[in-house]
Amino acid sequence: MAVSREQILDAAIRHLNASPTASMAQIAEAAGISRATLHRHFSSRDDLVVELGRRALDRWERAQDEAGIAETGAGPADLRATLMALIEGEVGVAEEHGFTLTVETTSEELLARSAELERRELAFIEACQRAGVLRSDLPAVWVSSSIYGLLVALRESLRRGEIAPREATRLMVESFLRGASDKGDLS
Amino acid sequence: MAVSREQILDAAIRHLNASPTASMAQIAEAAGISRATLHRHFSSRDDLVVELGRRALDRWERAQDEAGIAETGAGPADLRATLMALIEGEVGVAEEHGFTLTVETTSEELLARSAELERRELAFIEACQRAGVLRSDLPAVWVSSSIYGLLVALRESLRRGEIAPREATRLMVESFLRGASDKGDLS
DNA sequence: CTAATTTGCGACAATACTGTCTCACTCTAT
């Protein structure tokens, strides 16, 4: 087996991120396999896209669970540590994170799961705000959105080779938490 | 004339942002016109996409020019004012900003212009870093990228109706410059 | 080495999309 199913999914999501209208033939080429083989793994283009979305949500959910956003304590220290772990986990799956929102499917399953994960993340951010870990003068839904946006930027920067992978987490955390303003500057 | 050319472009970019693989028929429906009329304005799908990209780049360039990033002074105060004006201008065209990078065309013209605008923006950010307006411990190219990412997030939030349009600039500036961390929290 | 599995390749029909055209209809300005 030259190219595994996972490798196909990796190549597919990378190619679809850069080129959302890609055909099955183009995706197969990007994965280095023939169109027939691609169809053997995924019966239709929609099947592939749904599978991609499912995997993206799986990984996002896993990042939330491993950070422990549900069972974390209410103290600032706990919340801060959990927040760092969450961001770190999401940086690890930055490739997928942008995909779920660009997803071109009418799959109820994906939409429902996506909404649930957003809900959980929002609740956690609100907890961080109440504990004084995150600013309360920004809407929680916007804070959540800004994480998403920065992850998209991160994915693009990595794809273009503009930043080093080992720097990714640091850049993400710094930009998200502290912003780009020089502290010495008169705010 | 029920629907003007500009209105068609507005509807098209909005629909393509949410659904990049949309067909001409779907775009026409989103614009509230017939497929024939859409073809009267844009001879082909590629023509439409290139036109959309051109307009996006026009507006981005205008935002840069009106902020005056080329002829601004070298002092921190000048640079800071110019930076605020630039971000404000870009927030006004958030709808388009994400489009240029998702653009699915091989148009040399668009790619060249996009590269040039990125180059100009990067140079300005580096100037801000040298003057102590923006942090120097983050790569300028990442700072530039993070603006792009936050604009994408802003566009999505506005589209979903999660934030008020009048709040857009404030949220963008606060997140970009100061980040989401609560200042009272032990950093 | 051999059998089994998997792959690439080409062919194929079915479908979807594109771009063009005609014609009837609806506006609007005069």
Add this chain to the structure above:
DNA sequence: ATAGAGTGAGACAGTATTGTCGCAAATTAG
């Protein structure tokens, strides 16, 4: 009222994409 411009609806051929199939070649396992 009426001429003119613009529109929607539908038909149309041409093209691209999709999904399926058979078969030969290659890979892998035993």
